[in-house]
Amino acid sequence: TVGCVALDQFGNLAAGTSTGGMTNKKYGRIGDAPIIGAGTYADENVGISATGWGEFFIRSTAARTIAAKIQYLNKDVKTAAQETIDEIEKMGGDGGLIALDKNGNIAMPFNTSGMYRGAITEDGEIEVEIYK
């Protein structure tokens, strides 16, 4: 799975996710990537794209949960994202996500190795890393 969240010069956010699914999957199984509110979500405050054990991200409505924590509980993006990943881990799931808020703050909590992520600032400074 790949994903991107962007913040444009008008202050608007967008989130996108694209995936080939899971190796050896059967029965037309669909994961969280195409499910709005689970693997992909964006509103006026934050954008989220996830890549996790799909079933857990769907059941926990992961992406919308992060946005709701920001909207209703005034949590910052890092806290909201980490709490959500921790809740998923407690359920037995794993994976990660990226989140970018309207002020340009990011969160990239992952609890699974092999995930790559990257970010670029408004000045063009790039960070790319792999979660070991």
Next chain:
Amino acid sequence: KKYVVVIHGGAGTIIREKMSPELEEEYLEKLTEALQKAYAEIKNGKTSVEAVEAAIVVMEDSPLFNAGKGAVFTHDGKNELDAAIMNGKDKKAGSIAGVHTIKNPIKVAIAVMEKSEHVMLSGNGAEQFAKLQGLEIVNPKYFWTENRWKSLQKAKELEKFKNPKAENSKPDYFIIDQKFG
């Protein structure tokens, strides 16, 4: 620091011992290219949707990532793709699931968001819609890559091994089949 683009890229099935430094370098280069493409859109005054599309198309067109060209295989030996987009400005969203012939699924998800009254289309219907929108349709063979095919064979071998009735054969090394895309 004010970030304007953030991305993630999963390699799908990961053969832990096999991720060579050269391969890791290829991943880092491709991710950098994706970030730069999205950043150029933002700097040119384009929208966040256009920036997201630019980054994801780079990764869909690369065999390195489990999306688009580098998609993993289903049990039936097919490549089955999904994608979604959501615009925070007006909370419009577009999504497609379970398609086999769409070269860039993110482009079709954006078309669903911007050119239909629906949010989610699936299977043949999504492929018909993509064709009507003039988006690129490819032969499913386009998505075939040897290493993903080998991953499927190993995953099937592992599945046999996990099956209590299976003879006591054990694969020579384990593929850690990540449950996520």
